[in-house]
Structure formats: structure tokens, C-alpha cells
Amino acid sequence: MSKTVNGNFRQSMKWLHTWAGLTVAVVLYFMFITGSAGYFNNEITYWMQPEIPLINNEIDQREMIAIAEKRLAKVAPNASEWWIDFPIGREYALSIWWKDVSNQAEDGNIVEEWNDELLNLNTGEPVTVRKTGGGDTLYYMHYALHYIPSVLAYWITSLFAMFMLIGLISGIVIHKQIFKDFFTFRKGKQQHSWRDMHNVLSVLPLPFHIMITYSGLLLFMFTTMPSVLTATYGAGEDNQARFNDVVFVQDAEHKDAAGIAAKNISFSRILADVEQRWGENQIAYIGIENRGDINAHIELGLHGYDGLDDKPSLTYNAVNGELQHVSQGGRTPSAAKKFYDLMIMLHEGKFSGSILRWLYFISGLMGAGMIATGMILWATKRRERADKKGYASKGLILVERLNVGSIVGLLIAIAVYFWVNRLLPANFSERESWEINGLFICWSIMFAYPYFLANKRTINQLWGDQLTIAAILYGLLPALNFLTTDNHLGNTLFSGSWVLAGFDLTMLVFSLCFAYGAYLIFHKKGNAVAATHTIKENNSSNSRVKSADVNVVVVKTAELAK
Amino acid sequence: MMMLFALFFMFVGLIVFSLSMKRNFKQCYPQIKRPSLRLLFIFRLIGYLSLSISIYLCVLMQGLGLGLVIWFGAVTIASLLQVIFLTYRPQWTISSSLITLLCIAWLTGINV
Amino acid sequence: MLNFINNRIQQRMNHIIQQPAFAMLSRIIAAIVGGYVLSNLIAILLSYLLSTVWISTTADGVMIAMQLSYLIYAVIAMWIFSGKPLAHVWRTLTFSCLFSAFLIGIFMPEGLL
Known part of the structure; x- marks a missing residue:
């Protein structure tokens, strides 16, 4: 392995980008998805507490x-x-x-x-509203994770954000023509398509990615880099209070x-x-x-x-x-504090109106898509090579299966989070913890799923299965909402409650995206022009099917050669 | 109204900017085999120019901080649409951008 | 006899050190732990320099140094993985840690204030 580290600078950066990315990809993906959902935390909580009465527009x-x-x-x-x-x-x-x-x-x-x-x-x-964790729990999980002490989680998420920062910088180094390939997307070319998609999802929102990663690190600056403060001001709360008095007035x-x-x-x-x-x-x-x-x-x-x-x-x-x-925001802070405040403001996006919030949300999803396509690219590339050799390593099989469970599985788990919210009785006492347990239990099942069915289904079919499950769960959410509450689309659309209606409609849009992805996998396989597309969640590849063809060809040529 | 102009210049800038790339130019105009380098250069110049105008308008309307945030967010989505159209419907690129512009115009009327 | 055991241990150690997996692990530890220590030391030094030489207040120097420390960390980690021999990496890392600690010891014997 160390041999690969040697060599020229770009080569080693490529190596670093690949492996630093792959090691933390699942957790980073989790952070990006839950963090993006966090931009709508109040809206999600509103949906998850259907007892809140609708408010008519005239507010006095x-x-x-x-x-x-x-x-x-x-x-x-x-x-x-x-x-x-x-x-x-x-x-x-x-x-x-x-x-x-x-x-x-x-x-x-x-x-x-x-x-x-x-x-x-x-x-x-x-x-009386149901005591749900709501969108805030999703938001909280993107930096405090779950089931572990929060300070430990801050260290872990900061370390992973550091990996992300290194991944971004090394990615910029190894990307030869950022501007020339700015709009490039070659469809239907397996590895190349995945790489193009990875590039598009990384380069277009690059300012967002850099801002969100760096400011994410800064948010826990005083937890993860305390030594600078301690070295100057000394340890202990009294000493640090002197610093806080100056900076955080x-x-x-x-x-x-x-x-x-x-x-x-x-x-x-x-x-x-x-x-x-x-x-x-x-x-x-x-x-x-x-x-x-x-x-x-x-x-x-x-x-x-x-x-x-x-x-x-x-x-x-x-x-x-x-x-x-x-x-008016207190006294004017110094330039250093201003920059810090600006970064944190930008990360949290609290200033943004509805349109800018959507832009944040989409950029966040593109970040998640960048990580997901990176994981898929890793597997696709090695799968092509492995099929030529006729032998797939254990690592490759592991990653292929993990990819299914982590990428689509998390999305399914979040849908289950919403389902559990509606299905538990309204006065259920431990609702908050069981909603989250539901999410993680479902995610674990989705991780295990490829292992149970490994002999019966190909990786490609597993992708299709999970996308179908996701499509069904998201698609039926508005129906479930209709059956269990009064805040369903029929009421919200006509009373002008665009937030609640928007939630249901967004779920339908997600469902359509997943359904389209599943459709592509199940019905277009074997096409010479493999259909790959840019919507993030619809990531799927028919490498297995195509590579099977390649295998046949290889075997035939070998026979001919004899 | 100013914000609309900013978005308009952003779309025009992105279209022209993508046309200044040989690969994307051929996607849009497959009948032209060899676009002259001077043409591509002019496209690039116009592209940069109108993108700068749109940044300037955004900053003018929303202030330096918020203006830049909005601009970067919008340009991300706009170029994503551009990529999708260039790949799947290159002949629609220009008209679709105009339609998107109208949709955005309608939305910006509500809230930014 | 003792000599023999010593030799055996030496051989065993050499064997482990020459394993590619060990080299990789060592490099990762150098990047994560070594990089963290060095970036903190450099940031402390930087906070001192900023607050004495350029920026007027101490708090500002600390703020800037803390915010830059992540970039320093990233650069160090990337340098460690940029293909230099492992021995060179560890030597440089140790030397720069000691050197910056020495400078901190001289300039800020018991903190700045």
C-alpha cells in the first residue's frame, strides 16, 4: 500500500482523496442528509405535530x-x-x-x-401536541449523532469534517480542468458517467461545500482546538472568562x-x-x-x-x-470575530427566506449526492476491473453491499421516522426515543438486507429493491397523513397552508425520483446506452448486468484463441 | 425587478459560458463542426461579463453578504439545470433557461 | 544468549516495520495525531505572533489562530500523504514539533498575560 503513496504529487492526492473519502463516507453522508433536513427543522416539526391548529392568513x-x-x-x-x-x-x-x-x-x-x-x-x-423530536432531532443528529455522549460526537464529527476538508482540497488538486469540465456530463458510460456526476455534484456547489465544511469545523472550535486558548489565557473557567468577556460580549x-x-x-x-x-x-x-x-x-x-x-x-x-x-446586534466586533460570526451565520442559514432555504437544502442534497456518487464510483471502477479479471475482492463486495444499505437505506430510514410518528399512539410516552429507534432499526435492517439476499439477488437488483421500498414509503406518506390526521393535502392545499402541503408534495416528488430510479434499474438493464441520470437519489448502476455480458465476451474470445 | 435582471444575466452568462466550451458548443450546434477560436473567446468574454453583472446586481440589491450567498446558491442550481439540459435536451438549452427564468421571476415576486 | 534474543527481537521489529500495513498505519497516525499536535503548536505560536507583531488585541490573535489551525491541520495531513518517505515524515514532524514547542517555551513561558 505504501507504494501507492509514493509517486508524484497528484497521484498521491488521488490516493488520499479516494481512501480518505471512502473511510468516512457513510457518516459524512448521514451528516449531509440529516443536516440538509435540518434546514427545514421547524417545518418538519410542524408536520410531525398535526395537533397544531392551522392558522388563517390574517394575523393580528x-x-x-x-x-x-x-x-x-x-x-x-x-x-x-x-x-x-x-x-x-x-x-x-x-x-x-x-x-x-x-x-x-x-x-x-x-x-x-x-x-x-x-x-x-x-x-x-x-x-396538547405529541411530544415528538421532530425536525430538531434530525438536525441535532447531524453534529451530535445519537446514542453516544455529545462531546464525543463533536470530536467524531469534527474529525470527519476534517476528512471532508482534506477530501475537498485534494479533490480540487486532482481535478485537472475544473472550468473546462464545468458542464460536462457524459451519459451512459458507466465509470465515466459516475465520475462526471461526482464532478458535477462537487464542482457546482463547491463554494457551499467549502463553506459548510470549514464553518462546521469552526462551530466546534472551542471544543476541538482548545489548546490555543489555554496556552494564551491559561486553563480554567476564570481564565477563559477573560477571553469570553472580550469576544462574546x-x-x-x-x-x-x-x-x-x-x-x-x-x-x-x-x-x-x-x-x-x-x-x-x-x-x-x-x-x-x-x-x-x-x-x-x-x-x-x-x-x-x-x-x-x-x-x-x-x-x-x-x-x-x-x-x-x-x-442592532450589539457592538461592532473585531474583524476576526466578524469572520467567525459570518461563517456560523452562513452554516446555520438562519437569515434565509424560503427560496434561499431551498437553495441551501438542494446544495446540501448535492453534497450528499457527491459523497454517494463517490462511493458508487469507487465500487463501479473496481467492479469493471474485477469482472475483467473474473475475481472480486472481499473489500469490493463489502463496499458494494454497504453502498446499497447506506445510501438508499438511510433515506428509507428517514421515511420510517415519519411513519413511526404517525403510527405510534398520540399519547405514547416514550415517543421521542422510539421514533429515533425506529429510524436506526430500519437503517440496520437495510444494511443487513444485502447480506441476507446476497445469493438470490444481484447488487443491481438490491439497489432496485431498496429504491422501490423508498418510493413506496415516501409515496404513501401523504396517504398515511390523510388517514391519521386532518392536516392532509385536501385541507392544506385549499386553506393555503403551504408549509404542510409542501411537505407532502416534497415527499411525493422524492417518491417519484426513487420510482424512476427503480424503473431504470429493472426495465432498462442490458440497454447499450445505460441510463444514468443526475438526480441524486436515483444512483444506480447496471454494471453487474453489463459486466456479465463482458464476461461472456471474454470467455468466448478465450475459447476462440484456443 | 433588479433581482430578475440579476437572474437573467446569470442565465445568459451560463448559457454563453457553456457555449464557449468546445464540447458543449458541439452539443448545442452539432451542425457546426469547427467553431472558430475567436468565436469561443468572444463567448467566454460575454459569459464572464454577464456573470459579473449578475453578481454586481445581486450585491447591489441584497448587500454584500446576502447578495453573494444568494448568487452562489442560485448559480449552483442554474448550472445544474444547464448540465441536465445540455446532456439530455441540448436543443432546448436556451429556451428552457428562459422558461426557468420566468418561473423564478414568478417565485421571486413572492419572497427571496 | 541475550545477544541472540536481542537479534531475534530486532529481526521481528524489522519485519513488522517493513510490512506495508504497518507503514500505512504509521502514516495515518502521523497525519491524525502528529498533524493535530503540530497544528496546535503552530497555531499557538501564530496567536502569539499575531497578537504581538500585527494585531493589537490578544483575543483577536487567538481567534484568528484558532480559525486558521484547521487549515494548517489539513495542509500538514496532505503533506504527510504527499509521497514523502515515512522516515522523513516522522523526522520532520518531530523536529518541527520540538522546534515550535521550544519557541513557545521562550516566548510565552507562562501564557501571554
Whole structure:
């Protein structure tokens, strides 16, 4: 093996690209798929909590504040903080939060407890929603994985992101003509087609790939590269606080409670001033801190973003209603901090509207497609060689089988995640963990699947099988939604709930893509022009079938030679 | 409206840019056996020019940061479409891009 | 007798070291562990240089060095896999680690502040 490392620079980079990529491909693919889904975490959660009532388009925030305040006064009269989130932007329900502080006399400890409720806009009563992990769990898994301690997971994902970064840089080095081959895709040429597809999916979103990988590393900078900070500031929290004070400045405008009781104004008192500044119905959240104290204040956030900066917020005195503070993202940070903030903003994409969010999502899927085509390319290339030799190594067979289970299997597992959400009873107590267990159990089955059927089906048929399963599961999701909830396409399309309708429609589109892929595998095999195509999930190759033909030809030529 | 112009220039830029590559040129115009180098050079020049114009418009409309993010995201999808069309329906490349442009125009009217 | 055993051990070691799999493993460890240590040391040095020579505040120097450390890591790892002989890789790695640690020891005996 070490021989292959020697040789010229490009050769060794090629070797590095291939092997660094293959070793971590499955986990990176998992990170890309779940991370892409994470761009729609709120939307997925909305779909997974069908109890949330549909909201009609006319949003009057004054009414909502009245409803929420009434409810808060009933359930949390003594809470020290009240918060209201409005259904605006990417929030889909009116939700209230409060912090109960109870002084337990026995041991003198102060117990803080956060509670939250979703409110029905028509009745003002709370809605009980199923306790699903929703899209947030998918999003969380792309950096914290699952079943292992999160700090360990941060190290693992960072290390794999490092592999990804090296894969990207070495990929740029070995790609000879990035611009000349920018639009190149040669269809129906097995290895060449897979390589072209890999190139297209890597090069077109290259800025995205580099940004997402590098910023992903930066997100855990203080976990994975702590030595720089420690060497300069010394170990221990006290020392690092000196650094945090300089770099991560908090808004210091919020006063602590003074302990003097005072009567607070209601939220509606300040609304006139807010509407004058921002216009009507533009508030993302409103809350009051230190309730009942003379230092109580009301804070509001503006909905929507203007550029990549932080959201502006307003702080009012909750005793006399005077404006205390206007925040425009705090003080101006230094260039280094600005760059760091920018990278993290770009990674999370919180500033993006619906179109930009879709662009993020598609770019993320293209990243997953890049990894998937890389894995397939590895196998296809070696399969062609192996068929010429008439002998396939164990590694090749392993990778071929793993490819099926990891690439399509994960997509099936995510569909199962949504299915489990609908099929478990609504008040099932351990719903959150069992939804995720369902995902991983299904994924393991998909990994094992090629092994059980290895003697009966060719690799190609295995691809076809799993694509068919995926097509069925995704395609029937809207039907399942119709049977189990009221938020089905019939209602959502006509009431204009584009988020819920969009979820179902997207599932149908995915299903069509998988079905097309399965169709290509089962019905077009043996064609001289093998049909390969660019949609990511439809990755499949008919190398087995074609190579069988090649084998026959080889054997015949050998006979002729005799 | 400005954003539409930006997208328009992006599509035009990508089409012309792909035409400046010999392989893609032959895909679109198989009847022309040997495109002259000068023609390809002019195509490349126009391609770069209109892509730069579209970046400039994006940045002008959305600010430096967001403008660049939107531009890179859009150019990724646009060139992916371009690749698909060049491979499967080369004769449609130009008209399809115009149709896509119209769709995007309609969408941008709602939200960016 | 002792000499014989010594020789045997030596032979055995040589045999293991000459295995391609061992060479590969050694290179991977050099890249992942050695690269991590060296990139941290270089970043520490860089944070010192940035905050004393070029950028005014210490916190900024630390921020920049931390953000660059990943690129340094990537470059080191790629250099290790760029086809240099293994012995050369380990020699250079050890030497540069020791050298940068030495410089850090001189410049920042007990941290910057």
C-alpha cells in the first residue's frame, strides 16, 4: 500500500482523496442528509405535530397578545418571566413560555422551571401536541449523532469534517480542468458517467461545500482546538472568562431584579410605539423579565432579517413603558470575530427566506449526492476491473453491499421516522426515543438486507429493491397523513397552508425520483446506452448486468484463441 | 425587478459560458463542426461579463453578504439545470433557461 | 544468549516495520495525531505572533489562530500523504514539533498575560 503513496504529487492526492473519502463516507453522508433536513427543522416539526391548529392568513398580533396574556395570567401568575412566540416567519404556532421560580423552604434552594404551551387562536385554550423530536432531532443528529455522549460526537464529527476538508482540497488538486469540465456530463458510460456526476455534484456547489465544511469545523472550535486558548489565557473557567468577556460580549442593558415589588404594565401598552417603529404585525417574540420587580423590562424581537446581521430588538421599561434600549446586534466586533460570526451565520442559514432555504437544502442534497456518487464510483471502477479479471475482492463486495444499505437505506430510514410518528399512539410516552429507534432499526435492517439476499439477488437488483421500498414509503406518506390526521393535502392545499402541503408534495416528488430510479434499474438493464441520470437519489448502476455480458465476451474470445 | 435582471444575466452568462466550451458548443450546434477560436473567446468574454453583472446586481440589491450567498446558491442550481439540459435536451438549452427564468421571476415576486 | 534474543527481537521489529500495513498505519497516525499536535503548536505560536507583531488585541490573535489551525491541520495531513518517505515524515514532524514547542517555551513561558 505504501507504494501507492509514493509517486508524484497528484497521484498521491488521488490516493488520499479516494481512501480518505471512502473511510468516512457513510457518516459524512448521514451528516449531509440529516443536516440538509435540518434546514427545514421547524417545518418538519410542524408536520410531525398535526395537533397544531392551522392558522388563517390574517394575523393580528394585538389579538394574539391578548389571548396569550390572558392564558399566562391564568397558568403562571407568579412566573418571573413570560415569553410569547408569534406564528410568523418560520414559527407555526402561537406559543407561550414562562419561568416558574419556587422557593423551596426545606433546603432553601431556588428551583427554576421552564414550561411551555401552544395556544389555539380561536379558543385561547392550550393544545396538547405529541411530544415528538421532530425536525430538531434530525438536525441535532447531524453534529451530535445519537446514542453516544455529545462531546464525543463533536470530536467524531469534527474529525470527519476534517476528512471532508482534506477530501475537498485534494479533490480540487486532482481535478485537472475544473472550468473546462464545468458542464460536462457524459451519459451512459458507466465509470465515466459516475465520475462526471461526482464532478458535477462537487464542482457546482463547491463554494457551499467549502463553506459548510470549514464553518462546521469552526462551530466546534472551542471544543476541538482548545489548546490555543489555554496556552494564551491559561486553563480554567476564570481564565477563559477573560477571553469570553472580550469576544462574546453580551448585551449589558438588561438589569437584574432589584427585589422591590412594582406593578408592571401590560404588553399592549407599548405596542403603539413598536408599531410606529416596525409597522404592524412585525414582532417575532415578546417577553417580560423580572416580572413584578421595579427593574422589570419587556423585550421584543423584529421578525425577518435584513442581511446577515443579528435581528434587531427593543427593550422597554416594564414599569413606566419607556424605551430603554435599541439593539442592532450589539457592538461592532473585531474583524476576526466578524469572520467567525459570518461563517456560523452562513452554516446555520438562519437569515434565509424560503427560496434561499431551498437553495441551501438542494446544495446540501448535492453534497450528499457527491459523497454517494463517490462511493458508487469507487465500487463501479473496481467492479469493471474485477469482472475483467473474473475475481472480486472481499473489500469490493463489502463496499458494494454497504453502498446499497447506506445510501438508499438511510433515506428509507428517514421515511420510517415519519411513519413511526404517525403510527405510534398520540399519547405514547416514550415517543421521542422510539421514533429515533425506529429510524436506526430500519437503517440496520437495510444494511443487513444485502447480506441476507446476497445469493438470490444481484447488487443491481438490491439497489432496485431498496429504491422501490423508498418510493413506496415516501409515496404513501401523504396517504398515511390523510388517514391519521386532518392536516392532509385536501385541507392544506385549499386553506393555503403551504408549509404542510409542501411537505407532502416534497415527499411525493422524492417518491417519484426513487420510482424512476427503480424503473431504470429493472426495465432498462442490458440497454447499450445505460441510463444514468443526475438526480441524486436515483444512483444506480447496471454494471453487474453489463459486466456479465463482458464476461461472456471474454470467455468466448478465450475459447476462440484456443 | 433588479433581482430578475440579476437572474437573467446569470442565465445568459451560463448559457454563453457553456457555449464557449468546445464540447458543449458541439452539443448545442452539432451542425457546426469547427467553431472558430475567436468565436469561443468572444463567448467566454460575454459569459464572464454577464456573470459579473449578475453578481454586481445581486450585491447591489441584497448587500454584500446576502447578495453573494444568494448568487452562489442560485448559480449552483442554474448550472445544474444547464448540465441536465445540455446532456439530455441540448436543443432546448436556451429556451428552457428562459422558461426557468420566468418561473423564478414568478417565485421571486413572492419572497427571496 | 541475550545477544541472540536481542537479534531475534530486532529481526521481528524489522519485519513488522517493513510490512506495508504497518507503514500505512504509521502514516495515518502521523497525519491524525502528529498533524493535530503540530497544528496546535503552530497555531499557538501564530496567536502569539499575531497578537504581538500585527494585531493589537490578544483575543483577536487567538481567534484568528484558532480559525486558521484547521487549515494548517489539513495542509500538514496532505503533506504527510504527499509521497514523502515515512522516515522523513516522522523526522520532520518531530523536529518541527520540538522546534515550535521550544519557541513557545521562550516566548510565552507562562501564557501571554
